[in-house]
Amino acid sequence: MSTSSSDTPATTRxxxxxxxxxxxxxxxxxxxxxxxxxxxxxxxxxxxxSRSGASKATLxxxxxxxxxxxxxxxxxxxxPDISFPDTGSLHxxxxxxxxxxxHGMNDTVAGHLLARLIADxxxxxxxxxxxxxxxxxxxxxxAVAAIERGRARGQLRHGADPEVLVDLxxxxxxxxxxxxxxxxxxxxxxxxxGQLGISSPTESx
Amino acid sequence: MSTSSSDTPATTRxxxxxxxxxxxxxxxxxxxxxxxxxxxxxxxxxxxxSRSGASKATLxxxxxxxxxxxxxxxxxxxxPDISFPDTGSLHxxxxxxxxxxxHGMNDTVAGHLLARLIADxxxxxxxxxxxxxxxxxxxxxxAVAAIERGRARGQLRHGADPEVLVDLxxxxxxxxxxxxxxxxxxxxxxxxxGQLGISSPTESx
DNA sequence: CCCATTTCGAAACTGAACGTTTCGTACGGT
DNA sequence: ACCGTACGAAACGTTCAGTTTCGAAATGGG
Numbered sequence: 001m002s003t004s005s006s007d008t009p010a011t012t013r014x015x016x017x018x019x020x021x022x023x024x025x026x027x028x029x030x031x032x033x034x035x036x037x038x039x040x041x042x043x044x045x046x047x048x049x050s051r052s053g054a055s056k057a058t059l060x061x062x063x064x065x066x067x068x069x070x071x072x073x074x075x076x077x078x079x080p081d082i083s084f085p086d087t088g089s090l091h092x093x094x095x096x097x098x099x100x101x102x103h104g105m106n107d108t109v110a111g112h113l114l115a116r117l118i119a120d121x122x123x124x125x126x127x128x129x130x131x132x133x134x135x136x137x138x139x140x141x142x143a144v145a146a147i148e149r150g151r152a153r154g155q156l157r158h159g160a161d162p163e164v165l166v167d168l169x170x171x172x173x174x175x176x177x178x179x180x181x182x183x184x185x186x187x188x189x190x191x192x193x194g195q196l197g198i199s200s201p202t203e204s205x
Numbered sequence: 206m207s208t209s210s211s212d213t214p215a216t217t218r219x220x221x222x223x224x225x226x227x228x229x230x231x232x233x234x235x236x237x238x239x240x241x242x243x244x245x246x247x248x249x250x251x252x253x254x255s256r257s258g259a260s261k262a263t264l265x266x267x268x269x270x271x272x273x274x275x276x277x278x279x280x281x282x283x284x285p286d287i288s289f290p291d292t293g294s295l296h297x298x299x300x301x302x303x304x305x306x307x308h309g310m311n312d313t314v315a316g317h318l319l320a321r322l323i324a325d326x327x328x329x330x331x332x333x334x335x336x337x338x339x340x341x342x343x344x345x346x347x348a349v350a351a352i353e354r355g356r357a358r359g360q361l362r363h364g365a366d367p368e369v370l371v372d373l374x375x376x377x378x379x380x381x382x383x384x385x386x387x388x389x390x391x392x393x394x395x396x397x398x399g400q401l402g403i404s405s406p407t408e409s410x
Numbered sequence: 411c412c413c414a415t416t417t418c419g420a421a422a423c424t425g426a427a428c429g430t431t432t433c434g435t436a437c438g439g440t
Numbered sequence: 441a442c443c444g445t446a447c448g449a450a451a452c453g454t455t456c457a458g459t460t461t462c463g464a465a466a467t468g469g470g
């Protein structure tokens with residue numbers, strides 16, 4: 001009943017020429033290279049097509065617009081699905097996660113790219129949902145989980161709301177990235193945690 | 206020495222036809238109307254010129270690009286320079302200020318406009334500086350001043366850093382506006398203040 | 411083996427919008 | 441009167457997104 005009858009839902013092989021994996025990989029690689037070499041604004045669909053050897057028809061056959069290509073290109077080799085180990089300390093868990101984000105923001109290429117993907121998302125709800133779905137909410141979920149673990153261990157003060165704490169922590173980082181342009185770093189992460197009463201092991205035991 | 210000699214620094218009247226105040230006002234009003242009626246993306250330089258009766262040459266004579274025009278248009282009649290009265294309560298002061306921001310974010314026109322100005326600023330450092338100079342930093346300064354007053358009154362816990370608190374508060378709001386797309390409101394403002402230990406007068410006296 | 415189906419690359423095309431330039435004219439100071 | 445600047449009109453060049461057309465290539469089914 002489920003081997004290869006009329007309509008197998010997963011991996012349905014339609015007739016006709018199959019999609020070229022070679023073209024797909026070349027497109028994403030070219031987009032990433034252009035991104036690194038000349039920045040986001042220099043990445044045009046024509047440039048991607050030209051460098052990859054694919055045609056624009058193929059580009060638009062598989063991606064709805066430029067931002068979608070760029071996002072796929074970025075996440076192709078910067079997979080954000082890695083989740084962080086439980087260190088047993090709420091403070092250490094959060095430092096671990098937030099520092100990774102800060103590190104990405106300070107990378108001139110990745111940081112500007114993230115800012116600009118979010119910028120494009122203000123004009124494209126589809127892109128916004130996509131970005132949230134494959135990046136933002138994964139990070140949030142990680143952080144919330146760490147905070148829940150910390151609460152279970154009694155490392156969190158009473159009345160603290162994990163979701164709101166995540167808004168505050170990530171909010172401050174993105175606010176600096178997108179709005180004020182101020183620098184962020186590991187020191188700033190510690191400052192934030194300090195202000196929120198999530199003390200480091202050395203300070204309060 | 207300062208009446209009208211060779212170079213009076215302020216209100217220097219150069220020779221030649223003076224700038225048309227009528228054209229300036231018409232341009233900014235047209236931009237604002239287009240913004241309200243059709244949203245940011247529909248506001249093009251051609252449309253502004255056409256509606257205002259000014260020529261594109263005049264537009265580019267006085268503004269470097271579209272975002273600059275839109276920002277001037279927006280702030281022409283939505284002056285953000287109003288500062289809030291000192292209520293004597295840190296909690297009330299911050300509720301006052303943050304609620305005004307949240308209210309602006311929830312306005313479909315102003316909220317999207319702010320988000321998109323910030324988005325454009327990711328591609329235009331001049332716009333970014335301008336936006337910070339005439340909006341962001343004014344709001345920050347207000348909030349920092351309120352927190353300093355609260356600290357002087359002893360309404361703030363020891364070790365609290367006003368600048369970082371502002372990052373946390375505004376950060377959470379802008380994070381929701383720009384990144385997660387979640388709704389903000391007065392209730393959320395109270396939640397944030399509660400998480401930061403800035404209690405309302407009714408809760409802790 | 412042939413045919414239907416689908417993808418492919420090449421290339422031309424449309425359309426929107428930015429930003430520039432040219433031109434003749436209007437305005438104000440000296 | 442003259443000079444310098446701004447004005448509106450209009451055309452222009454350019455970039456880029458996204459679409460369409462075309463013939464060729466690849467796959468599966470009969």
